[in-house]
Amino acid sequence: MNKKDLIIAAISAFVIGLLTIPTINNLPLPEAFVALGTNNVALLLGALTMTGYVFAQILGKKISVFKQIGKFAVVGVLNTVLDFAVLNILISTTGISEGLYAVMFAGIAFITAVINSYYWNKYWTFDSSSRAGKQFIQFFVVSLVGFGLNIGVFSLIVDFIGSGGATWANIGKLAGTIVTLTWNFLGYKFIVFKPRKA
Numbered sequence: 132m133n134k135k136d137l138i139i140a141a142i143s144a145f146v147i148g149l150l151t152i153p154t155i156n157n158l159p160l161p162e163a164f165v166a167l168g169t170n171n172v173a174l175l176l177g178a179l180t181m182t183g184y185v186f187a188q189i190l191g192k193k194i195s196v197f198k199q200i201g202k203f204a205v206v207g208v209l210n211t212v213l214d215f216a217v218l219n220i221l222i223s224t225t226g227i228s229e230g231l232y233a234v235m236f237a238g239i240a241f242i243t244a245v246i247n248s249y250y251w252n253k254y255w256t257f258d259s260s261s262r263a264g265k266q267f268i269q270f271f272v273v274s275l276v277g278f279g280l281n282i283g284v285f286s287l288i289v290d291f292i293g294s295g296g297a298t299w300a301n302i303g304k305l306a307g308t309i310v311t312l313t314w315n316f317l318g319y320k321f322i323v324f325k326p327r328k329a
Contacts, residue, residue: 136202139255140184143205148177150212157219180208202256203316206248214244245274257324266323273318280314281307 151173167175187201217240222228227236249270253259259266284307285300293299 136188136255137185140202140205141181143209144177144181144184147180147205147209147212148173150209150216151176152216153223154212154215154219157223176208176212180205199256199320200316203252203312203319206251206256207312207315209251210244210248213247214240216240217243241278245271248274252319253324257319259324261324269323270319273315273323277311277315277318281311283307284310 152169155169155172184201184205187197187204191198191201218236221236221239222233225232225236227233249267252270253263253266285303288303288306289299293302
């Protein structure tokens with residue numbers, strides 16, 4: 132395993148744990164999470180991220196694409212918690228959680244996560260040396276399509292397949308996330324960060 136990548140993944144896992152705290156503090160949590168405590172939930176998420184990364188690197192010894200998938204997963208978790216953290220910090224500092232301002236907050240959080248995602252994926256996951264301009268636009272478009280897929284799958288499951296409630300909302304979110312992760316990985320690998328021909 133590459134020592135530099137392992138250190139980057141460990142630092143990312145620590146930051147992931149820290150970034151979960153604003154979201155955890157801003158949400159009414161089930162009793163099981165409250166009993167664990169905010170810091171322990173944050174540590175657990177960071178540890179799970181690191182465990183997943185190490186597992187992907189071990190698989191990568193047999194099937195090399197798993198090394199990239201492991202990095203992509205770490206970046207994906209980092210971007211997700213950053214997205215939620217920015218949103219929840221804005222909500223908790225303003226007290227606004229609905230209406231036009233809440234939509235603006237969600238937009239600010241999404242754009243922050245996309246910019247973060249671009250740099251992490253460019254320089255770490257896909258190790259691309261291409262110039263940013265056109266590449267960032269492609270990245271943003273792929274990310275927007277992924278966002279649309281996420282919302283579309285979520286809506287399909289919640290509004291047309293499920294019977295409502297938190298359980299169906301979480302099933303829809305999970306399914307949307309799986310579809311989005313697949314789309315984003317393939318789009319970033321084969322469209323945005325594809326190796327240049329020599």
